[in-house]
Each structure stands twice: as structure tokens, then as C-alpha cells.
């Protein structure tokens with residue numbers, strides 16, 4: 001079976017057709033996991049007349065976990081929301097620079113933002129399941145994708161819940177409200193809701209910071225298990241967590257009043273031998 005990283009992305013980005021209806025094509029792009037999944041070139045963002053990010057360059061490796069760290073207000077959420085064009089929904093936002101997803105410019109006129117967001121899913125700090133049953137939380141996005149066959153719906157719901165380690169906990173309560181789940185279970189359901197759309201990439205904005213330590217651990221374990229199957233970009237204030245799960249770390253800071261990427265590299269190097277003094281002070285707990 002083709003993994004999410006090998007899916008034919010350009011078609012997903014440009015055509016609003018259910019994946020099952022797409023004919024297999026010889027030209028299907030098979031993506032080597034070593035290629036950058038996302039390539040960001042000279043990204044700058046402002047809200048109104050206030051510049052909040054500038055000069056960001058980053059190659060995000062397919063199948064890796066990239067952690068974004070840095071103090072509040074340095075533009076981590078803004079950066080994340082540029083990667084699937086959620087930023088387009090923010091009034092007064094202006095973005096310049098280039099972001100490519102597996103070689104496709106996400107600002108290309110042919111790219112349908114809704115398609116892009118299915119391939120590049122996003123999960124937020126506060127679990128936000130729909131006020132519906134556990135089952136409907138997953139069936140609804142599938143319905144929007146055009147999946148209506150009952151057997152296929154059940155197969156995908158089952159796979160998504162198994163994938164986030166929730167199946168055993170909820171299989172007898174699928175018709176109960178998702179809001180009755182614990183915070184950690186709700187967050188794993190939100191990750192399942194993104195995964196059910198078979199994305200290549202997941203953007204996670206402080207996914208554990210509203211959770212108790214046990215739930216946070218379960219979500220962290222889940223994120224670690226996504227490595228290799230999905231490209232994961234995760235914002236975290238928990239440096240120990242970044243150290244445990246990240247392959248690469250991106251350190252943001254406010255420089256001259258504007259957010260900037262001040263250091264980026266393999267997690268091991270960033271934590272053992274940071275090159276920027278601010279990174280060093282931040283990870284030692286002296287700043288930020």
C-alpha cells in the first residue's frame with residue numbers, strides 16, 4: 001500500500017475529487033523520504049502594517065518531526081499557518097516569499113486551499129472536537145471528501161482510531177459525544193480527524209500544552225509514532241519534549257521587533273552545541 005508520503009500530491013492540491021475516484025496514473029510522483037516535504041524561502045508576514053516574521057528559510061524533511069521553539073510572540077503560530085495557508089483566513093495578513101509542498105508552490109493559482117489543508121492538516125492547542133459523536137467527528141470530514149460508502153466509512157474511522165491509539169478506549173462508545181472524552185482523548189481524536197483525510201503533513205500547534213502530564217505523554221507518544229509516515233511540524237514550549245521527539249529544531253526569536261528564525265538544524269546539535277547564543281540561553285532556561 002502506498003504511504004501518505006508517496007501520495008500523488010499535486011493532484012490532491014489542485015483537483016476537488018474524492019481520492020477513491022482518482023485513476024491511478026503512471027506519472028504518480030513517488031517521493032523519497034529524504035526530499036524536503038516543505039521548502040520555505042524568504043518568508044515574511046505582516047498583520048496590517050506590523051511585520052511579525054521576516055527572512056525565514058527552512059527545508060522541512062519528509063517523514064521527520066520538526067519542532068518549532070522560541071518564546072511567545074515570536075511568530076511560531078504565524079509560521080505554521082503559512083504552511084497550509086490558514087493564514088489566508090486572518091484579516092489583514094500579508095505573506096510574501098515562497099512555500100513549496102513536494103515541489104508545488106502552494107500559492108500557485110491552481111492550488112485549492114481546501115485541498116492543501118487536507119494534505120497539510122492542523123491541530124491546535126485546545127482540543128476542538130465537533131460537538132458530535134466520536135464517530136461523526138471522523139465521518140463528517142470524510143463525507144465532505146465524498147466518501148459515502150458505509151463499509152469504506154467504517155474502515156477509515158476504524159483505521160484512524162487505531163492509528164491514534166484510541167480504538168481500544170472508544171470502540172464501544174462510538175455514538176457517544178466526543179465532548180465526554182478526556183482532554184487527551186479529545187486531542188487524539190482531533191489528530192485522528194486530521195489523519196482520516198490522509199494528509200502527508202501534520203501541523204501541531206502546542207498540542208500538549210493544555211493537557212495533564214499523563215495525557216500529554218500519550219499525545220507525545222502518538223506524535224513520535226507518526227515519524228516516517230507523516231511529515232510533522234510541531235510547536236512546543238516543552239524543550240524536553242522537543243529533545244525527545246524532534247529530528248530537527250527551529251528556533252524563533254523576536255529580532256528588532258520582528259519574528260525571525262535564528263537557528264535551524266538537527267535536534268541533537270541544537271541541544272548539545274547551539275551556535276546562536278540566544279538558543280543557548282533559551283535552552284538553558286536563562287532567557288524566554
Ligand SMILES: Nc1ncnc2c1ncn2[C@@H]1O[C@H](COP(=O)(O)OP(=O)(O)O)[C@@H](O)[C@H]1O
Nearest residue numbers: 047052071072073074075076077078079090259
Ligand atoms: N491575527 C493577528 N492580528 C494581528 N497580530 C497578530 C495576529 N496573530 C498574531 N499576531 C501577532 O503576531 C506576533 C506573532 O504571533 P504568533 O505567531 O501567535 O506567535 P507565537 O505563536 O510564537 O506566540 C505577535 O506579536 C502577535 O501578537
Ligand SMILES: [Mg+2]
Nearest residue numbers: 076077078205
Ligand atoms: Mg502560538
